[in-house]
Amino acid sequence: MTDPAQILPDDPLREEVAHFAEANDLARRARRLDEQPEFPWAEFKAMGAAGWLGLTVPSGEGGRGLSLQRAGVVLQELAYRAGTAFAKLCLQPEFSSILRVHGSDRLRAHYSEPLLRGLVLVGNHITEAGAGSDLSGIRTTARRSDDSIVLSGIKTQVAFAADAQAAIVYARTEGGAHGLSAFLVPQDLAGIHREVIGDLGERWMRRGTVRYDEVRVPLENQVGDSGRALEYLKTELTHERALLGAIYLGVARASWEETVREVGKRQVFGGPLSDQEAVSFPLVEDATRLSSAWLYVYHVLGCLDRGERADDTAAMGKWWATEVALTAIDHAIQFHGGRGYSKDLPHEQRWRDVRSGLLAHGTAEVMHRVAAARRWPRPRGGDSARPTTPS
Numbered sequence: 336m337t338d339p340a341q342i343l344p345d346d347p348l349r350e351e352v353a354h355f356a357e358a359n360d361l362a363r364r365a366r367r368l369d370e371q372p373e374f375p376w377a378e379f380k381a382m383g384a385a386g387w388l389g390l391t392v393p394s395g396e397g398g399r400g401l402s403l404q405r406a407g408v409v410l411q412e413l414a415y416r417a418g419t420a421f422a423k424l425c426l427q428p429e430f431s432s433i434l435r436v437h438g439s440d441r442l443r444a445h446y447s448e449p450l451l452r453g454l455v456l457v458g459n460h461i462t463e464a465g466a467g468s469d470l471s472g473i474r475t476t477a478r479r480s481d482d483s484i485v486l487s488g489i490k491t492q493v494a495f496a497a498d499a500q501a502a503i504v505y506a507r508t509e510g511g512a513h514g515l516s517a518f519l520v521p522q523d524l525a526g527i528h529r530e531v532i533g534d535l536g537e538r539w540m541r542r543g544t545v546r547y548d549e550v551r552v553p554l555e556n557q558v559g560d561s562g563r564a565l566e567y568l569k570t571e572l573t574h575e576r577a578l579l580g581a582i583y584l585g586v587a588r589a590s591w592e593e594t595v596r597e598v599g600k601r602q603v604f605g606g607p608l609s610d611q612e613a614v615s616f617p618l619v620e621d622a623t624r625l626s627s628a629w630l631y632v633y634h635v636l637g638c639l640d641r642g643e644r645a646d647d648t649a650a651m652g653k654w655w656a657t658e659v660a661l662t663a664i665d666h667a668i669q670f671h672g673g674r675g676y677s678k679d680l681p682h683e684q685r686w687r688d689v690r691s692g693l694l695a696h697g698t699a700e701v702m703h704r705v706a707a708a709r710r711w712p713r714p715r716g717g718d719s720a721r722p723t724t725p726s
C-alpha cells in the first residue's frame with residue numbers, strides 16, 4: 336500500500352509551510368473560523384509578509400514565482416496542516432489574476448500588489464440567480480455614462496460578500512452569449528448593498544449577495560477589453576481548478592492518517608479495529624485513491640506548466656480529487672465512531688469544507704461538460720457554445 340504522503344515530492348517548501356502553520360497556530364485558528372466566521376486578516380497579513388500569497392505570480396511582480404506543480408505541493412501541505420482556509424487564501428492572487436494580467440498599471444498598484452501583501456481582499460462577482468453554470472443568463476449590465484460605467488444587477492453566492500474591499504464584477508456590455516466585460520469595483524461605492532448567507536462549510540468566506548443599484552464606477556476601472564471577460568476567466572479557472580484538487584487531497588490525507596492511527600489503537604472484539612477487514616479494506620482503498628488522484632492532479636499541473644492545453648483534465652482533476660477526498664473523510668468520520676460525527680474531531684468540518692469542491696469554481700456536472708466538450712466538440716452555435724462557469 337502506498338501511504339499518500341510517500342508519493343509527494345520531497346520539496347523543502349513543505350517544511351517551510353509546516354513551520355509557518357505551526358508558528359501561526361493555523362490548525363486551531365481554522366477550527367475557530369468555523370465556529371465564529373470572520374475573515375482572518377491577521378493571518379492573511381502574516382501570509383503576505385512571509386511570501387505565501389501569489390505562489391505562481393512571477394517573482395518580478397512580487398510573487399513566489401513557483402511552477403504550478405510546486406504550488407500544488409505547497410497547497411497540499413498547507414491543507415494537510417490546517418484545512419482548506421489558509422490554502423485557499425494562498426490562492427487569492429491567482430483568483431484575481433485577470434486583474435494582474437489585464438488590469439491597468441493603476442489598478443495593479445492599488446489592488447494586485449497590496450493583495451500579495453495581504454492588505455487588500457478582492458472578490459469575484461460572477462454568479463447570479465439563474466446564471467451560475469450557464470453564464471449566458473447574466474443580467475447585470477454595465478452602461479457607459481460620460482466618464483463612468485453604471486452597474487446594475489444582483490450577484491449572489493459570492494465569497495467574501497461581507498469582507499472584500501473590492502470585487503471584479505462580470506457584467507453585460509453587449510448582447511449575445513459572450514458579451515461580458517470585467518470591472519474592478521470598490522465595495523464602498525454608493526449603491527452597493529451586501530448581505531451574508533449562512534453556509535454548510537467554509538463559513539469564514541461569508542458568502543452572500545451583493546446588489547448593484549446604479550453604481551457609478553470610473554471608466555478606467557474596466558479590466559481588459561470589452562466582451563473578453565469570459566475568455567480571460569477561462570485561463571484563470573483552469574489553473575485554479577487543478578490547484579484546488581491539491582488542496583482537497585491534502586485535507587483528506589490528514590483525515591486518512593489520523594484514522595489509520597486510530598484504528599490501530601482502538602480495541603474491539605479482542606483486537607485492534609484494523610484487524611477487521613470491513614475497516615482496513617476501505618482505508619487501503621482510500622490510500623490508493625488519494626495517491627492516484629494526486630498523481631493525476633500533479634500531471635495536470637505539469638501540463639499547464641509546459642503551456643499545454645489542460646482545461647478538460649484540470650476540470651476532471653478538481654472533480655475527482657474532491658470525490659476521493661470526500662470518500663476518505665467520510666470513512667474517517669465512520670471509523671472514529673460517534674466521536675467522528677462530533678465537533679470534538681476535525682473530520683466533520685473537513686467534510687463540510689471540502690464539499691464545496693463539487694460546486695465552487697464550476698460544479699461537478701459542469702466539470703464533466705468541460706471534459707466532454709473537448710472530447711466531442713460540438714459546432715459553434717450549438718448548445719456547447721453557451722458559456723458555463725466558464726468552460
Ligand SMILES: Cc1cc2nc3c(=O)[nH]c(=O)nc-3n(C[C@H](O)[C@H](O)[C@H](O)COP(=O)(O)OP(=O)(O)OC[C@H]3O[C@@H](n4cnc5c(N)ncnc54)[C@H](O)[C@@H]3O)c2cc1C
Pocket residue numbers: 458459460461462463464465466467468469491492493494495537542691694695696697698699700701704724
Ligand atoms: C463555496 C462557494 C464559493 C463560491 N464563490 C463564488 C464567488 O466567489 N463568486 C461567484 O461568482 N460565485 C461563487 N460561487 C457560486 C458558484 O460558482 C455557483 O454556485 C456554481 O457555478 C453553480 O451555479 P448555480 O448555483 O447557479 O447552480 P446551477 O447552475 O443552477 O446548477 C444547479 C444544478 O444543475 C446542474 N447543471 C447545470 N447545468 C448543467 C448541465 N449542462 N448538465 C448537467 N447538470 C447541470 C449543476 O451542476 C447543479 O447541480 C460559489 C459557490 C460556492 C459553493
